[in-house]
Amino acid sequence: MDKLILISGCSGGGKSTLLKALKARGHHVVEEPGRRVVEAEQASGGKALPWTDIEAFLHRTLDLAIADHAAARNLPGPVFFDRGVVDAAVALAHVTGDPAAGAVAETYRYNPTVFLAPPWPDIFTGDEARRHGINEAVAEYARLEAAFPALGYETNILPKAPVEGRVHHVVSALDAATRGG
Numbered sequence: 001m002d003k004l005i006l007i008s009g010c011s012g013g014g015k016s017t018l019l020k021a022l023k024a025r026g027h028h029v030v031e032e033p034g035r036r037v038v039e040a041e042q043a044s045g046g047k048a049l050p051w052t053d054i055e056a057f058l059h060r061t062l063d064l065a066i067a068d069h070a071a072a073r074n075l076p077g078p079v080f081f082d083r084g085v086v087d088a089a090v091a092l093a094h095v096t097g098d099p100a101a102g103a104v105a106e107t108y109r110y111n112p113t114v115f116l117a118p119p120w121p122d123i124f125t126g127d128e129a130r131r132h133g134i135n136e137a138v139a140e141y142a143r144l145e146a147a148f149p150a151l152g153y154e155t156n157i158l159p160k161a162p163v164e165g166r167v168h169h170v171v172s173a174l175d176a177a178t179r180g181g
Contacts, residue, residue, distance in 0.1 A: 004072055005080045005174065006110040008087055008148070009158070010141035013117030014166065019082045021163045022170070028075045032082040033064040054095050062088035062104065069108045078174065084110060090147045091140070105151055113177060114153045115170055116145065120160050 007015050016032065023029040034050070037060045041048050048056035065085045072079040085108040093102035119138045148155050156173055158166050 002111050003075075003078050004069065004084075004110045005078050005170075006084050006086065006114045007080060007117065007158075007170075008083055008114055008144055009117030010119040011137040013120050013137075013141070014158070014163070015082050015117045017163050018117070018158070018166045018170070019080055021167050022080050025167070028072070028077065028079040030068045030072055030079060030081045030084075033061045033068060033088065034083065037061050037064060055092070058088055058092040058095060062092055066104075066108060081110070084108070086110070086114075086147065086151065086153075087144065090143055094143055102147070105147075110153070111174075112152070112154055113156050113173065114148050115158055115173075116141075116148070116155050117158050118160065 007018060009015060016035075019029045019031075034057070037057060038049060040046070041057075041060075047053050048060050050057045062085065065083070065088045068081065069085055072081070086105040089102045089105040093099055119141055145155065156169075159169055161169070
């Protein structure tokens, strides 16, 4: 699944801003599943929210990420994901303590290179869907930073740079990988 490009990493690290810039350039982008679950639950009065029922929230997020993965396989060209199956599976395994929860990430593969947004306290902000603080975000990043190589992915750390620099970094890295260098 080389055309499925995963952008993961620290919550509040600028992933969504990067994805918006890639979308503006005509690329297919899959919005973050967790944010979509929060929006749907808030709109319906549901309780599968990270601050109410984290396990139910993560199960819904994982289901949505799997559906996104399946749908994206039919899209042409590169498809950029704002988080994905691995993120949800790693979080679910962390919350439940069940390592089998993370095993689903083996089935739903992405491009071998995953781009990670590192912790960036200068731009971190909370909002209605992100109620946790920077310490929780950094801990989440550490789990992901360890999980991706363990799953056979190469991680490419995004620079702490304006969005145009990050777009250039991603596009250049993918071009170099396509050329074999």
